[in-house]
Amino acid sequence: MSKIGNYVVGLRENLFIECPECGGEGRCEYERAVPMSFSNPHGYLEDYWADCDNCGGVGDIESDPYDEQ
Numbered sequence: 001m002s003k004i005g006n007y008v009v010g011l012r013e014n015l016f017i018e019c020p021e022c023g024g025e026g027r028c029e030y031e032r033a034v035p036m037s038f039s040n041p042h043g044y045l046e047d048y049w050a051d052c053d054n055c056g057g058v059g060d061i062e063s064d065p066y067d068e069q
């Protein structure tokens with residue numbers, strides 16, 4: 001492998017960034033649809049907290065410059 005190739009691999013292994021989804025908290029507020037019930041004929045959206053899907057609750061993600069979002 002060339003020197004340039006080794007340099008790029010090293011960067012990818014070491015660079016972690018704060019997760020943009022949860023801001024480093026590891027938990028994120030999500031909404032889920034609650035289906036209608038006898039007391040609520042329309043259903044509603046309920047806020048709830050859960051482990052961040054983006055970082056798996058860690059709060060940091062490995063930066064991937066080749067990841068096209």
Ligand SMILES: [Zn+2]
Pocket residue numbers: 019020021022023024025026027052053054055056057058059060
């Ligand atoms: Zn996250």
